[in-house]
Amino acid sequence: MQIQLRFFASVREALNTAQESVELPSGIRTIGDVRLHLQARGGPWAEALAQGRALRMAYNQQMSDESTPITPGCEVAFFPPVTGG
């Protein structure tokens, strides 16, 4: 399935990518699966999305977590903990 990826702040800078459209292999069902899939690209992807890093996730612009299922055409975002206000 195809989904839209968005990256923000320090994650965006580390990956040098703000957004991309990605075709996922079958078997990827959750945001946690997407994170692992992207880590496998290696280099900055493995580092910026590594398990244990403080990383927040959104599914269709709602705060979510690794267990959230993905759907065709959805927008998944990865970013660091927020620091507004």
Next chain:
Amino acid sequence: MPVRVQQQDFDLSDEVAALRAGQAGIGAIVSFVGTVRDMNDGSSVAAMELEHYPGMTEKALEDIVAKAKARWPVLDALVIHRVGPLAPLDQIVLVAVTSPHRGEAFDACEYIIDYLKTEAPFWKKEQTPEGARWVDARVTDDAALAKWKEGD
């Protein structure tokens, strides 16, 4: 419009005047203004850039305002958050709440800014003498939120 994300500055008096215009049921207005400090985590801050997630930001702020309105009998609420380049002394954020009595206005205003700081997708990047750096989330912000969650 209860929620605005904008580059330009805001005027507290104008915003409060608009919020209370013609609303004789209001007995209390509590407002909070967050501003840019010239010092953070031991370094001087010369400038800052505020990034956000367009679309999600507005939804997150509207959700927070809706939760506050469901929890307290507030009459209205306004959130303005600036993005883009900012400098020390600049205003960053305004939260204003109106209600019949002061207690719920104080509580709802604090609730909205506490939730904003941990759930709304904004990120600050500071320019310091040591270079540019992304601001780290504060544990104290999570602690501030915990007090409201106990009441949920």
